[in-house]
Amino acid sequence: xxxxxxxxxxxxxxxxxxxxxxxxxxxxxxxxxxxxxxxxxxxxxxxxxxxxxxxxxxxxxxxxxxxxxxxxxxxxxxxxxxxxxxxxxxxxxxxxxxxxxxxxxxxxxxxxxxxxxxxxxxxxxxxxxxxxxxxxxxxxxxxxxxxxxxxxxxxxxxxxxxxxxxxxxxxxxxxxxxxxxxxxxxxxxxxxxxxxxxxxxxxxxxxxxxxxxxxxxxxxxxxxxxxxxxxxxxxxxxxxxxxxxxxxxxxxxxxxxxxxxxxxxxxxxxxxxxxxxxxxxxxxxxxxxxxxxxxxxxxxxxxxxxxxxxxxxxxxxxxxxxxxxxxxxxxxxxxxxxxxxxxxxxxxxxxxxxxxxxxxxxxxxxxxxxxxxxxxxxxxxxxxxxxxxxxxxxxxxxxxxxxxxxxxxxxxxxxxxxxxxxxxxxxxxxxxxxxxxxxxxxxxxxxxxxxxxxxxxxxxxxxxxxxxxxxxxxxxxxxxxxxxxxxxxxxxxxxxxxxxxxxxxxxxxxxxxxxx
Numbered sequence: 001x002x003x004x005x006x007x008x009x010x011x012x013x014x015x016x017x018x019x020x021x022x023x024x025x026x027x028x029x030x031x032x033x034x035x036x037x038x039x040x041x042x043x044x045x046x047x048x049x050x051x052x053x054x055x056x057x058x059x060x061x062x063x064x065x066x067x068x069x070x071x072x073x074x075x076x077x078x079x080x081x082x083x084x085x086x087x088x089x090x091x092x093x094x095x096x097x098x099x100x101x102x103x104x105x106x107x108x109x110x111x112x113x114x115x116x117x118x119x120x121x122x123x124x125x126x127x128x129x130x131x132x133x134x135x136x137x138x139x140x141x142x143x144x145x146x147x148x149x150x151x152x153x154x155x156x157x158x159x160x161x162x163x164x165x166x167x168x169x170x171x172x173x174x175x176x177x178x179x180x181x182x183x184x185x186x187x188x189x190x191x192x193x194x195x196x197x198x199x200x201x202x203x204x205x206x207x208x209x210x211x212x213x214x215x216x217x218x219x220x221x222x223x224x225x226x227x228x229x230x231x232x233x234x235x236x237x238x239x240x241x242x243x244x245x246x247x248x249x250x251x252x253x254x255x256x257x258x259x260x261x262x263x264x265x266x267x268x269x270x271x272x273x274x275x276x277x278x279x280x281x282x283x284x285x286x287x288x289x290x291x292x293x294x295x296x297x298x299x300x301x302x303x304x305x306x307x308x309x310x311x312x313x314x315x316x317x318x319x320x321x322x323x324x325x326x327x328x329x330x331x332x333x334x335x336x337x338x339x340x341x342x343x344x345x346x347x348x349x350x351x352x353x354x355x356x357x358x359x360x361x362x363x364x365x366x367x368x369x370x371x372x373x374x375x376x377x378x379x380x381x382x383x384x385x386x387x388x389x390x391x392x393x394x395x396x397x398x399x400x401x402x403x404x405x406x407x408x409x410x411x412x413x414x415x416x417x418x419x420x421x422x423x424x425x426x427x428x429x430x431x432x433x434x435x436x437x438x439x440x441x442x443x444x445x446x447x448x449x450x451x452x453x454x455x456x457x458x459x460x461x462x463x464x465x466x467x468x469x470x471x472x473x474x475x476x477x478x479x480x481x482x483x484x485x486x487x488x489x490x491x492x493x494x495x496x497x498x499x500x501x502x503x504x505x506x507x508x509x510x511x512x513x514x515x516x
Contacts, residue, residue: 024056024057024058025058025452025456026057026058026059026060027053027058027059027060027063027452027455027456028060028136028138028455028456029060029062029063029134029135029136029138030060030062030063030064030135030136030138030139030140030455031063031064031065031066031105031126031129031133031135031138031139031140032050032063032064032065032066032139032140032142032451032454032455033066033067033068033122033126033139033140033141033142034046034047034065034066034067034068034142034144035068035069035113035141035142035143035144035145035149035153036069036143036144036145037067037068037069037078037108037144038069038070038071039144039145041144041176042067042085042144043085043089044085044089045089045207045445045447046142046144046447046451047065047082047085047086047089048085048086048088048089048090048091048445049445049447049448049451050065050102050451051082051086051090051092051098051099051102052090052091052092052444052445052448053448053451053452054098054101054102055090055092055093055095055098056092056444056448058452059102059455061101062105062133062134062135062136063102063105063133063135064105064106064107064126064129064133064135065082065102065105065106065107066106066107066108066109066122066125066126066129067081067082067106067107067108067109068108068109068111068118068122069108069110069111070110070111070112071108071110072110073108073110074108075106075107075108077108078106078107078108079103079106082103082106083099083103086099091444091445091448104133105129105133105135107125107128107129109121109122109125113145113149113152113153113156114152114156115156116156116159116160119156119157119159119160119162120160122160122162123160123161123162126139126162136168136169137165137166137168137169138165138169138170138171139162139170139171139172140171140172140173140174140203140454140455141153141157141162141163141171141172141173141174142174142454143173143174143175143176144176147178147179147180147185147189150175150189150192150193151192154173154192154193154195154196154197155196157173157196158195158196163196163197170201170457171197171201172197172201172202172203172454172457173193173196173197173201173202173203174203174205174454175193175202175203175204175205176205177204177205177206177268178259178263178264178267178268179204179268179468180468180472181259181263182472182476182479183469183472183473183476186465186468186469186472187469190465190468194465199464199465200459202465203450203453203454203459203462204462204463204464204465204468205450205462206268206269206272206462206463207446207447207450208268208269208272208273208374208405208446209272209446209450209461209462209463210445210446210447210448210449210450210461211405211406211409211446212409212444213403213404213405213406213409213410214272214273214276214405215461216403216411217273217276217277217376217403218276218285220401220403220411221281222281227401228281230380231355231378232355232356233354233355233356233357233358233359235380235381236356236359236378236379236380236381237359237379237380237381237382237398237511238359238360238361238362238379238509238511239274239277239278239359239360239361239362239376239377239378239379240362240364240375240376240377240379240513240514241270241273241274241277241361241362241363241364241375241376241377242363242364242365242373242374242375242377242513242514242516243265243269243270243364243365243373243374243405244364244365244366244369244370244371244372244373244374244497244516245366245367245368245369245372246321246322246368246369246370246371246372246495247367247368247372248316248326248327248329248332248343248367248368248494249329249332249335249343249367251333253332253333253334253335254334256335256341257334257335257336257339257341258341259341260313260341260342260343260345261313261342261343261344261345261365261366261367262313262342262345262347262365262475262478262479263475263479264365265345265365266345266347266363266365266475267471267472267474267475268463268471269365269374270363270365271298271363271471271474271475272294272463272467272471273376273405274297274298274349274361274363275293275294275295275297275298275467276294277361277376277378278297278351278353278355278356278361279293279294279296279297280293280296280355281293285460286460287458287459287460287462290460291460291463291464291466291467294463294467295466295467295470296353297351297353298467298470298471298474299470300351300352300353300356301349301350301351301352301470301474302349302350302351302352303349303474303477304348304350307477307478307481308481309505309508310347310348310349310505311345311346311347311348311478311481311482311505312344312345312346312490312498312499312501312502312504312505313342313344313345313346313482313489313490313499313501314342314343314344314366314489314490314491314492314498314499314501314502315328315329315330315339315341315342315343315344315488315489315490315491315492316328316329316343316344316366316367316368316491316492316493316494317329317491317492317493317494318331318494319493319494319495320494320495321368321494321495322495326368326494328491328494329341329343329367329368330488338488339488340482340483340485340487340488340489341489342482342489343366343367343368343489344364344365344366344367344369344489344492344498344499344502345364345365345366346362346363346364346365346498346502346505347362347363347364347478348360348361348362348363348505348509349361349362349363349474360509362505362506362511362513364498364502364513366492366498368492368494368495369495369496369497369498370495370496370497370515370516371516372406372407373404373406373407373516374404374405374406375402375403375404375405375514375516376402376403376405377400377401377402377403377514378400378401378402378403379398379399379400379514380398380399380400381398382398383399383416397414397416397428398414399413399414399415399416400412400413400414400514401413401414402414402514408434409434410432410433410434411432411433412430412431412432412433413430413431413432414428414429414430415428415429415430415431416428416429417429449461450462497513497515
């Protein structure tokens with residue numbers, strides 16, 4: 001089938017066919033309106049990603065970028081702000097010709113989220129871009145703002161006719177996590193947004209799903225006969241999913257206190273990684289098929305009766321890390337001394353399916369841990385010690401496939417090999433694949449892929465509301481249990497791998513955490 005949907009004769013040139021499959025899709029005439037344009041996310045990620053897309057030839061010449069904020073900026077002053085962001089944070093080299101083309105479509109609208117006059121000015125701005133820039137009425141609204149401002153912005157977009165496209169046009173809204181703070185708030189947030197935008201026009205961004213290595217999970221599993229036959233309870237002992245940071249909360253106290261590690265990371269990032277790791281093969285990469293398989297996994301997660309024995313939480317204390325003395329969580333600016341918010345959380349989850357019955361999934365995340373790393377480790381059962389009887393069975397390690405999401409993107413396979421010499425000694429070794437070693441082109445930033453998908457109207461990498469609600473149904477019981485406890489989370493040393501209770505969580509099952 002051709003891209004237009006009409007059938008076409010098969011090309012007689014296989015090389016041409018291969019090239020066609022590799023062609024990048026370029027966004028059509030459109031604009032992106034950034035709310036919260038003065039925030040760190042817009043400055044460090046979104047605006048550089050837009051430039052990088054333009055520099056890679058993936059944005060049309062008619063693209064428009066509109067900033068909406070309270071600053072008293074002219075268009076030229078906003079252009080200067082975007083240029084500073086691009087020169088400091090863009091992934092690709094600065095190109096004067098690309099910048100000249102992109103900056104010609106940059107505009108700024110001053111106002112607050114409840115300001116009718118400002119939204120009237122935004123309407124005029126978009127009409128001017130349609131008329132003079134050729135954006136053709138196709139506009140995406142990126143809400144990089146606190147969730148409590150969504151209702152005001154969505155209502156004003158609706159009142160000024162900005163959310164309703166004419167025939168042949170589209171309007172879309174992009175929402176950054178968090179998608180609520182529990183199931184009830186997530187449902188209310190969805191109600192607010194979908195009162196204005198239809199479900200297929202709502203794009204919920206989890207930037208982890210835009211990372212190249214996360215997308216490679218599907219290729220690793222389903223494009224290789226080597227792994228998928230072993231990817232089940234017959235061969236897998238357990239799975240560990242880790243997102244560790246070696247920094248504290250920094251200036252995020254206002255957001256972080258009351259939210260904590262589990263809501264901030266497990267509910268979205270780690271449960272999405274769990275779903276991709278455990279899902280069945282979808283019929284296709286179509287959004288409906290991919291999302292359906294992920295939702296099946298999340299719906300099959302079986303919550304334990306013993307929440308205490310299946311979870312751990314902690315707060316980092318003060319101490320030395322990386323050659324400097326760092327504050328403890330309770331000493332950070334803006335954190336109350338009696339805060340019960342966790343900076344570390346770990347869970348054991350079980351998936352009640354034929355493929356995964358009896359295989360525990362351990363999830364952990366935290367601040368001020370040993371190093372910055374995100375990985376998925378699929379750990380296999382021990383081989384029967386029949387041939388190497390002179391070796392203690394415990395001396396044999398367990399085979400593992402480790403998918404490194406960041407910072408050193410790649411895959412490691414751990415297996416046993418004979419040590420050179422006359423003795424029959426077996427030792428664990430690793431085979432390593434790194435993106436930086438195998439491919440000459442560097443991986444695009446996650447936001448490049450996700451912004452382009454928004455402009456193309458490609459939703460597979462964006463979780464829909466059902467996934468969000470299933471994730472909260474998994475996490476909410478743990479949160480309610482933690483809130484019922486007296487006292488504060490257990491303290492752990494900065495630079496360590498979390499509190500002792502996290503080690504006890506695995507020790508109860510006869511296992512230990514990996515040290516990445």
